[in-house]
Amino acid sequence: MKICFIGTGYVGLVSGVCFSDLGNNVICVDKDKDKLSRLKNGDIPIFEPGLSELVKKNLSAGRLSFSDDLISSINKSDIIFIAVGTPTAKDGVSADLSQVFSVVQLISKKIKSHKVIVTKSTVPIGTGDKIEKILNKNKKKGLFTIVSNPEFLREGEAIKDFKYPDRVVIGANDNKVIKIFNELYRPIVNKGAAFVPCSRRAAELIKYASNAFLATKISFINEIANLCEKVNVNVDDVALGIGLDKRIGSRFLRAGPAYGGSCFPKDTKALAKVGKNLNSPLSIVNSVINFNEKRKTYIEKNIYKILQNKIKNKIICFLGVTFKANTDDLRDSSAINLISKFIKKGAKINYYEPSGTKEILDKHKNVNYFDDIYLATKKVDLIIIHTEWDEFKNLNFSKIMNNNKKVIIYDLRNLYDSKYFNNKNSITYYSIGRPVNA
Numbered sequence: 234m235k236i237c238f239i240g241t242g243y244v245g246l247v248s249g250v251c252f253s254d255l256g257n258n259v260i261c262v263d264k265d266k267d268k269l270s271r272l273k274n275g276d277i278p279i280f281e282p283g284l285s286e287l288v289k290k291n292l293s294a295g296r297l298s299f300s301d302d303l304i305s306s307i308n309k310s311d312i313i314f315i316a317v318g319t320p321t322a323k324d325g326v327s328a329d330l331s332q333v334f335s336v337v338q339l340i341s342k343k344i345k346s347h348k349v350i351v352t353k354s355t356v357p358i359g360t361g362d363k364i365e366k367i368l369n370k371n372k373k374k375g376l377f378t379i380v381s382n383p384e385f386l387r388e389g390e391a392i393k394d395f396k397y398p399d400r401v402v403i404g405a406n407d408n409k410v411i412k413i414f415n416e417l418y419r420p421i422v423n424k425g426a427a428f429v430p431c432s433r434r435a436a437e438l439i440k441y442a443s444n445a446f447l448a449t450k451i452s453f454i455n456e457i458a459n460l461c462e463k464v465n466v467n468v469d470d471v472a473l474g475i476g477l478d479k480r481i482g483s484r485f486l487r488a489g490p491a492y493g494g495s496c497f498p499k500d501t502k503a504l505a506k507v508g509k510n511l512n513s514p515l516s517i518v519n520s521v522i523n524f525n526e527k528r529k530t531y532i533e534k535n536i537y538k539i540l541q542n543k544i545k546n547k548i549i550c551f552l553g554v555t556f557k558a559n560t561d562d563l564r565d566s567s568a569i570n571l572i573s574k575f576i577k578k579g580a581k582i583n584y585y586e587p588s589g590t591k592e593i594l595d596k597h598k599n600v601n602y603f604d605d606i607y608l609a610t611k612k613v614d615l616i617i618i619h620t621e622w623d624e625f626k627n628l629n630f631s632k633i634m635n636n637n638k639k640v641i642i643y644d645l646r647n648l649y650d651s652k653y654f655n656n657k658n659s660i661t662y663y664s665i666g667r668p669v670n671a
């Protein structure tokens with residue numbers, strides 16, 4: 234099929250490249266010419282394992298191309314995916330749809346033959362209806378069908394998630410178009426993904442409800458972890474014990490710091506705002522948002538307790554600063570929040586981050602990036618394992634002990650069995666929702 238993706242951000246680039254890998258002809262459009270020239274050489278501006286290889290493979294097969302010419306690209310394609318950003322608006326809660334609508338305005342003025350226009354961007358319920366109105370206003374009746382096809386890709390796992398999703402959701406108010414998507418996603422559905430045709434509004438809501446539910450699961454286990462700390466119970470035992478009930482499910486029950494990233498914080502807030510606007514308050518989602526905010530303070534206070542409230546001139550080492558492993562993304566990462574608090578209190582920060590140094594941190598004079606774990610953890614007062622990168626799962630503790638008189642670790646991802654530290658008397662190990670060193 235002939236497909237065009239508008240927006241080569243995370244979603245547009247991964248989905249466009251993966252569709253080309255399934256044998257479709259895909260044009261990825263963006264207005265950022267520098268980015269496009271990098272992409273044309275297979276140079277990927279985002280950190281996503283496996284993506285660069287896939288771009289190069291499909292560029293050389295001639296199925297994938299990059300362009301800044303929106304009009305010619307849409308006129309060459311049958312299906313147009315809108316995958317531009319929908320960041321949080323200035324009010325701090327709603328989704329800012331200005332990029333979506335400006336693309337739609339352009340499309341509505343230029344299409345000459347029938348196009349299937351698909352929102353891949355996360356958009357509030359009813360956005361498809363608004364897009365339809367814009368096209369009708371520009372006298373394009375009969376020349377388009379609007380579809381919602383939300384994405385469920387995780388950063389760092391996006392290619393696998395695209396190729397082997399649990400489900401493909403297609404929201405369309407026209408049965409003929411469902412058949413087109415049946416065909417487009419056939420290779421994926423044949424491998425076992427469920428195909429979920431539904432109304433356009435339902436698809437829009439499925440996306441928000443999925444992210445809100447996952448954020449709820451994480452907040453739930455984080456709150457149980459707090460309770461575990463009070464009653465000397467290991468939260469990992471609880472997560473395992475409840476997760477094996479298939480009605481609950483074991484995934485997304487890893488206790489940790491507050492959830493972050495570009496999606497959960499933004500989408501939970503936008504969903505709560507939609508509920509408020511429609512006088513249908515989403516009290517559970519609201520309390521998840523509030524709990525997640527408070528969690529940042531809870532972790533911060535724990536760190537002060539560990540350091541006996543003496544923060545000034547303490548050297549705190551962060552292992553990992555991204556919001557999760559296998560990404561270079563710092564958006565809403567709890568590390569950024571914590572580091573800025575500690576600097577204000579006069580602490581010094583060392584950090585080691587597998588995805589490299591971070592400009593936003595390096596501008597502070599008391600923050601130092603190290604490209605070696607053991608240099609970063611040398612002569613420090615506290616080591617915080619913030620992100621669950623694989624390389625933190627087998628640290629050389631003898632080396633860390635040799636480099637420090639006393640070792641205190643706060644593991645925000647429970648990467649180690651706390652019993653492991655019982656015999657290592659010079660290490661005090663704190664983790665989430667578990668007794669200290671026990």
Ligand code: UGA
Pocket residue numbers: 355384385386387388389444447451484485486487488489490491492493494495496497556557
């Ligand atoms: C999330 C969803 O998982 C995707 O399905 C969705 O497509 C995407 O948002 C989006 O809307 O674009 P992502 O933000 O890449 O994907 O990251 P997740 O893997 O979901 O993690 C989000 C946050 O939750 C991270 O801070 C992570 O550390 C935290 N988390 C996740 C936990 O604390 N515990 C868990 O068990 C799982």
